Amino acid sequence: MSANKTATVTVNRLNGKVKSNSRLASAPAPSDAISRLKPYATVNQQALFLDDPSVASKLDWNESTQKASQAVTDAVIASLSDGSMQWYPDVNSYELIHELVKYTDIPKDYIQTFPGSDAALEYTCRTFLNSGDEVLMAGPTYDNFRIYAESCGADVVTHLGPSPFEADAAGLITAITKKTKIIYIVTPNNPTGTIFSEQDMRSVLGAAPEALVIADEAYFEFCGFTHSALTLEYPNLLVSRSFSKAFGLASLRCGYVLTDPRNIASLNLIRVGKNLSAPAQVGAIAALKDIDNIKKYVQTVRDNMDKLSQTLGAMGVDVVTTPANFIMLNVSQPETVIEFLNSRDIYVRNRSAMPQLAGFIRITIGDNIRTERVAQAFREMPAEYYQKSKIDTSVEVKIRNGIKVTLRRSPEKALSMKQA
Numbered sequence: 001m002s003a004n005k006t007a008t009v010t011v012n013r014l015n016g017k018v019k020s021n022s023r024l025a026s027a028p029a030p031s032d033a034i035s036r037l038k039p040y041a042t043v044n045q046q047a048l049f050l051d052d053p054s055v056a057s058k059l060d061w062n063e064s065t066q067k068a069s070q071a072v073t074d075a076v077i078a079s080l081s082d083g084s085m086q087w088y089p090d091v092n093s094y095e096l097i098h099e100l101v102k103y104t105d106i107p108k109d110y111i112q113t114f115p116g117s118d119a120a121l122e123y124t125c126r127t128f129l130n131s132g133d134e135v136l137m138a139g140p141t142y143d144n145f146r147i148y149a150e151s152c153g154a155d156v157v158t159h160l161g162p163s164p165f166e167a168d169a170a171g172l173i174t175a176i177t178k179k180t181k182i183i184y185i186v187t188p189n190n191p192t193g194t195i196f197s198e199q200d201m202r203s204v205l206g207a208a209p210e211a212l213v214i215a216d217e218a219y220f221e222f223c224g225f226t227h228s229a230l231t232l233e234y235p236n237l238l239v240s241r242s243f244s245k246a247f248g249l250a251s252l253r254c255g256y257v258l259t260d261p262r263n264i265a266s267l268n269l270i271r272v273g274k275n276l277s278a279p280a281q282v283g284a285i286a287a288l289k290d291i292d293n294i295k296k297y298v299q300t301v302r303d304n305m306d307k308l309s310q311t312l313g314a315m316g317v318d319v320v321t322t323p324a325n326f327i328m329l330n331v332s333q334p335e336t337v338i339e340f341l342n343s344r345d346i347y348v349r350n351r352s353a354m355p356q357l358a359g360f361i362r363i364t365i366g367d368n369i370r371t372e373r374v375a376q377a378f379r380e381m382p383a384e385y386y387q388k389s390k391i392d393t394s395v396e397v398k399i400r401n402g403i404k405v406t407l408r409r410s411p412e413k414a415l416s417m418k419q420a
């Protein structure tokens with residue numbers, strides 16, 4: 001049946017019910033681009049439905065384990081009770097941008113806010129992509145971006161380097177074509193933690209002067225390394241940031257971009273400023289004013305990452321630490337490990353279906369209590385669930401851009417080292 005044939009709808013005046021002639025109607029098909037999409041897989045969010053979600057070890061989506069500070073909570077509550085809820089929020093997020101100028105050291109014309117960095121990425125795709133353009137992603141990486149790009153009719157190409165745990169700018173550059181319109185780089189990468197150095201980023205920006213290069217810095221606060229200053233130099237760079245990770249405001253939905261004012265003007269053509277709610281703006285402003293609290297939390301995450309990786313490493317678990325707020329474990333039975341952890345209300349993310357990541361699970365690092373719960377669960381877990389082969393693919397520690405990163409050896413390299 002034709003999708004645009006109008007359904008006849010009759011109102012039965014006697015009982016007020018609407019009868020639709022469903023034989024003539026049909027649910028319209030989504031656009032071709034959307035029909036072809038493989039959707040982004042969300043986590044199951046079981047923790048939200050526990051009697052007391054605040055005690056759950058929700059370590060599957062790289063959220064903060066810390067409640068918003070009293071200052072942030074008070075500010076949000078005040079914004080809900082000050083009698084302005086019936087009005088649309090400040091569509092220009094004037095005060096938030098003012099605070100972001102101080103926080104980022106980037107001029108206000110280079111900043112725009114969105115209801116989450118996901119929304120920023122979606123608007124960016126809708127603003128810059130034509131159907132048939134190519135989008136190049138440094139993979140394996142955060143899959144949501146693929147949805148935004150493909151829904152605009154773009155063809156997504158994921159570049160995989162020799163190791164998922166080492167940035168491969170040179171390889172990425174060889175994958176650029178005349179059709180490449182956006183290059184998407186998450187740095188530090190989710191889920192592998194790779195960081196594109198300044199040199200890496202400059203080489204990609206220079207190699208694709210007509211493409212928009214996105215540096216997704218959702219995890220910036222955990223490593224302190226940023227490409228933000230390059231936005232003043234390269235009009236083809238856009239940095240996206242989030243209040244959902246270190247700032248712990250995932251449910252409020254707030255993010256922002258740093259990019260050339262001409263790109264902001266393009267984004268503004270479709271941006272709906274009303275969608276960044278007043279409580280989200282107020283919460284983000286209060287969180288920026290309470291930055292010492294965030295710095296303390298970041299230090300807790302760094303300390304607990306060290307502690308947990310040492311504990312698990314000593315038990316023979318194959319651990320990769322990252323400059324973000326998560327670690328990766330390469331285990332022999334990922335599903336069984338996850339089930340075992342779930343039985344103790346610990347929720348982690350299976351990444352083993354991602355390219356190059358067979359056997360990997362990702363665990364968000366947070367406060368001391370949850371870190372200890374994970375360690376304890378592994379102590380109680382049968383070793384065959386996580387123990388891998390005897391080949392030592394474990395880590396080499398390197399310092400990059402002043403940040404300690406641990407890199408996995410590829411099994412081939414480890415094997416050749418073992419045989420040597």
Ligand SMILES: Cc1ncc(COP(=O)(O)O)c(C=O)c1O
Nearest residue numbers: 116117118142190218242244255
């Ligand atoms: C790399 C990356 N970018 C963006 C996001 C989404 O952030 P937001 O909550 O600001 O939309 C995530 C969330 O997991 C992420 O990992």
